[in-house]
Amino acid sequence: MSEAQMKVSDEIAITIENMNKWYGTFHVLRDINLTVNRGERIVICGPSGSGKSTLIRCINALEEHQQGSIEVDGTLLSSDLKNIDKIRSEVGMCFQHFNLFPHLTILENCTLAPIWVRKTPKKEAEEIAMHFLEKVKIPDQAGKYPGQLSGGQQQRVAIARSLCMKPRIMLFDEPTSALDPEMIKEVLDTMIELAEEGMTMLCVTHEMGFARQVANRVIFMDQGQIVEQNEPEAFFNNPQSERTQLFLSQILGH
Amino acid sequence: MSEAQMKVSDEIAITIENMNKWYGTFHVLRDINLTVNRGERIVICGPSGSGKSTLIRCINALEEHQQGSIEVDGTLLSSDLKNIDKIRSEVGMCFQHFNLFPHLTILENCTLAPIWVRKTPKKEAEEIAMHFLEKVKIPDQAGKYPGQLSGGQQQRVAIARSLCMKPRIMLFDEPTSALDPEMIKEVLDTMIELAEEGMTMLCVTHEMGFARQVANRVIFMDQGQIVEQNEPEAFFNNPQSERTQLFLSQILGH
Amino acid sequence: MSDLHANSVAFVRTETIPESPPPGVASGPIKWMRENLFATPANTLLTLVAIYMIYLILAPTMPWILNGVWNANSLSECREILNGKSGACFAVLSERWPQLLFGFKYPAEYYWRPTLAFVLLFAAVAPVLFFDLPRKLLVMTALYPFIAFWLIWGGTILVPILALVGCGVGYAVYQRFVASNFAAGFFGGIAAAFIVWSLGGAMIPEGASEAAMLQPVPSRDLGGFMLNMMLGVTCVSLSIPIGIALALGRQSSMPIIKWICVVFIEFIRGVPLITLLFVASVMLSYFFPPDSSVDLFLRVVIMITMFSAAYIAEVIRGGLAALPKGQYEAADSLGLDYAQAMRLIILPQALKISIPGIVNVAVGLFKDTTLVSVISMFDLVGMIRGPILASTEWNGVYWELLGFAALLFFVVCYGISQYSQWLERRLATDHR
């Protein structure tokens, strides 16, 4: 753990300032301020509906925010398509339901974006893809279709698919919550490995073991606000806010 | 736990003798022998396809068995419609997918059977229903439709709906397996409460915590047979059969 | 907890009870009939009623069909042969066979051309309908329109070759540019194709058609079942791309584009096909420049294509809506742009889901091609109702002709719908 934490640099990867977002008239994100350094690994938790997913999705412009600014890797997220494209090609994202493309093989899933977005030659893209598939330990499944894999394998493919774009930042939105308990572990292992290599990560998850092991910082959100943030040890052992305490008691309860 | 176990009486609620069942030529249940005492709480577990659901469903005649006898509360399950009616009105059942009637409100779901089967006046039926809805802690949802509730709430309504028929025996078929983890607890709580009141229960479930807490007996099925049965402590800590050991290691593994 | 109880509880089975066959499985036809035909008194009654109805239908029709006369030159000759017995006069089918299939004006010596085109059709659609076939066969599909056009209409081979070359060049240009920008590729491809066509069109010598290998046949001379097939196949295949565009437009977040599509779709779906055919036959020619050579066949193709495009758009919209939102988001988050996401991710999946629906629309449309007989085109039904029944020899031969038409349509439509059901089952199990 300490080894991983050492890799945090002073360079800034993401800056979010005074960001607000509404769905219609519903105020989902309120005055979010967050700075993420390069190499930092942040776990976001909080009750359902607190806006965790929305926050993550604002970062790579899957949702528009209405106020405040988001800067990723020095690029300001504006309505300019070029900026959006730039940010998306730097930021990888993994979803709760994997969202693999069922009509393409695993290998095709992984090479699609490099070929069409990065304009990598197919051969090279396939080599890269195989490299990352090996990293997530399923190179032998490359020719299969997503439907033929188990949930855990699918999620690892999803991670590999993001990695193939060589992102500098990875976002995870509850990557393990749709998985059977047996499979959770294999996905978490992959994520830990990634973390140890120093990837900047923002991860929405309720896997507290994971948070303890790899996170530099845990953020607790409620009702669209960041209520508390701290280092994992301090966060779990000594939560400051009442809401955090309540939440932790429920999560760790049964 | 000990309090709950004390309520077991010597009266016999269900007797199954040498029961065999085939689907076409496929032998699903093989030579089942089981006696359940009034007030006993039995948890049935086993790998998928081992015939747990089928066994449960034979008890209230949702499936026919072809050999052997089933006697519920002194009534022999035969093809006589009157016997089937009698047994069904004594035995409540909860399904994995709740099977609430989506076109009726929660209250109507609960009063339907009392009114049309038990011929209870509507007013009275509604009072009973409200009583049980309070018991499962959702009286305020009575006017809503099933689609508007969360899974856990729906399953609790399903339990309440069965209870409204004042059954002497309750059957549960994996009541929590379609639920999100947060909701599992609320349903289990309801079931524990029910168990503590001394209801005779047969429950197919893989919630080992639940089994430990309330069951008098755990039955392990495999390939249509009862392979092992024992008290929960003994069952979990010291499984006798190889297959049971294998199964438990998988279940409790991670 | 009583001791007794505790003792009775523990139980371990060591040996497996072997699987055994179910008891008392009386099998055989008697049991089957008892279970499936005479289970209850009400069921028995239903069975008897059904048997009686079958008898009522078969009693008169069977001798009629079996006594059928296949060789005669007119109805009266048939009647002479039958000599008062009940029997069909299928001779009309054998005598008018080519007319039923090709209409009465298609030159008899060229019947092999549409027949060949028809046979090739199977080769062309097979790779589209059955995913298991090698993808290379799609080349045949791509070439088919040009071959079929040349076979059926004849004329100089330069025209289809030019069309093919135009498409080829367009596709090449598209391939060249699409990687950088979809719009550039798409419009560039279309522009390139048009340039090739207009340049090449100027080069095709005047009167090349006259001396061509295949004599030209004007579209007015097409008729019979061939006309139904051609209208069906052409309009459905033309309407799929239009339908896709309309469906995407209707899903669009841009209000003007969305409303254009909505109005178009709802308008077309709101009026009967007949009125659209009236438009084709009595109105549409006013909307083209006077010297344009848009003949009735082409106008009908335009209207029927619009008609089926609207319905196909709705089917595809269903397919698009059935895709989980996650697919769009995943594509976005990988940095694909709209055109790429649609082309690579969304449409391949949505179309696959939509194929059964599209096939259903196609069957419906194929049946509806009979309506062209109302605007005096001589498709199969038009041939029967017009020239054949009106002729002196066959005046009054209804059942044989109508029965034949019904049978022909049934075979085709039932075949297609069986395919679509097979496909639905297959898609349901595909990829787990």
Place this chain on the structure above:
Amino acid sequence: AGTLDDVKARGKLNCGVTTGLVGFAAPDANGNWDGFDVGVCRAVAAAVLGDPTAVEFVPTTGKTRFTALASGEIDMLARNTTWTFSRDVDLKFTFVGVNYYDGQGFMVPSELGVSSAKELDGATVCIQTGTTTELNLADFFRANNISYEPVPIETNAEAQQQYLAGACDVYTTDASGLAATRATFENPGEHVLLPEIISKEPLGPLVRHGDNEWGDVVRWSLNALVTAEELGVTSANIAELSAGTNNPEVNRLLGTEGSLGEMLGLSADWAKNAIMAGGNYGELFEKNIGENTPIGLARGLNAQWTDGGLIYSPPFR
């Protein structure tokens, strides 16, 4: 460009005909069109293009015929179309002449024992819709204060089926059409044509308003056929006569004298071609609908004026 130039450029004449009325225009089993109206089309094609087979026959129904002509899909319509005021004036067509003087009649099965149309009170009448007959019928019954039930039918073929099946008691259409239809019956003798002719139905070819050159071509092609009969020019003797005769009108007609063809913008032997295509008016009549054909129409009103009929062509001069 005018229609004449279009036709020349195309090398084919697009001629609208009915979808099938034996004797007037009907395809035979091989798909070749034949009949009296067809003869007119062929004559025009021969006059313009020198080739009587350079015709594209476009079958039209009552509904599609006028649009087909107005929109330019066909160059001329030679389909038993009645020359009426509104069609000429309101629909903007030019009738170039009359090739058949007809009138609307009734056909009934003889077993009904009806001898006059006035006895048809309460009868069910089959009519082809979209024709003037529909309107005449309404007027006739209204004028005689008797009632009837119309059964409107799209094509002659179907009307015929309905009538034969007894779904209507009476079939009414132009008398020539009735005769033509009856000729196709198995037992024509079991049906009678009633004596009443309730309307004037001058049938003739028509073209679009405004293109007078083309109108002239069609008009004088028709007149050439009529004049040929009057002058005794037949398909049998035309070759001989075109070598030159001492009848100047024949010479002018056949182009051996004067420059009538040139004035029309056609070749000098245009009329000769037209006549050779199917014979003169009388020959066409006899061959297609005359008394020796199954249709068996007498010349009647359609005899030459010299024989007391109405067929009369302006002089070629």
Place this chain on the structure above:
Amino acid sequence: MTTMTDPPKASFRLSMLVYDTRYRSLTFQALAAVALALSFLYLGSNLINNLRAAGLNISYSFLGAPAGYDINQTLIEYDSQSSNARAAVVGLINTLIVAFLACITATVFGVIAGVLRLSNNWLVSKLMALYVEIFRNIPVLIWIIIIFTIMTAVMPAPRAFRGDEPEASMLFDAIAFTNRGVYIPAPVWGPGSMMVVATFIASIIGIFAYRRYATNLLYATGRLLPTTWPTIALLIVPSVLMFFIMGQPIGLDTPALKGFNFQGGIKVGGPLIALWFALSIYTGAFIAENVRAGIQAVSKGQTEAAAALGLRPRRVMNLVVLPQALRVIIPPLISQYLNITKNSSLAIAVGYADITATLGGITLNQTGRAIECVLLLMLFYLTISLCISAFMNVYNNAIKLKER
């Protein structure tokens, strides 16, 4: 709320029209609108040029002119001197009549076939499958022609009823099946007949009241009254009693052969029957599939849950399965009704005087006003479609299962 914050007052560049999400959609929409306008302009100018060249104009004045033709089935007063507009209305009413009748019978056919197809009687379910497949897979136009041919070629002509030994005879001496249509007796309303009708209406109201009372009683006391027999009794007994009490005031006018045709009674014309029957039996096949799908859409779990609660199969059907199946069945059912209405335009093939045959047929032919007539025709069908879909939306919203 503003949109995303950009660097303040970023100067507008042309490339922003394509690359800036704020302007991009505007650009595309503007392009689309311009393209649309241009194509309309092109078609419109062609139309105007062509019309001018042909010397025609667009005018609806022909609607007021006398139609000049007769129609054989008119519910409202109409003769050949009535205006074209009135002829169109007559056609419109005829369209609605045949559509309405066909909707009812198609539903009956469809429900019977759909339910029987799920029957566990092998023969019956196969027969119904055969019915569905045969009728779905053959064009409706062919069905219309076949049934019309049966009507005209198989049924006897009125004259077959004539003579001492007629070839055909009337059913019960009251109903005549001829190839021109079916003649059935018409009721003659004598004095006092209103009382009988009133009694009948009252007993229908009574049936509803009784059923309601039975449910209320069940709710109030738990006592379940029988409903089937009382319903039938209520339907028949009072009206029959009243009929005899009032001295049989309702007579029948039976059709009789006079002159060329049957006179008296009610005539249901052959074209109407052919169209009606063909549409019903064709659409019935589609409805059967909808019904089957609807019933199958109610998951087995629902039936099992109801059975586990002790409900008897008939109650399970009435209380649980049907209410849910209907929600699935009714929306496609309504679009089938829409299809029937649209397909009724095929009346033109059998000479039934619907709006396509009057306005789009005879009027169009006689006046030559093709564009005007076809436009009016489309407008009419569009109106019906929009009304039906509006109704369907309202209905769908009303029955939509409440979700989270």
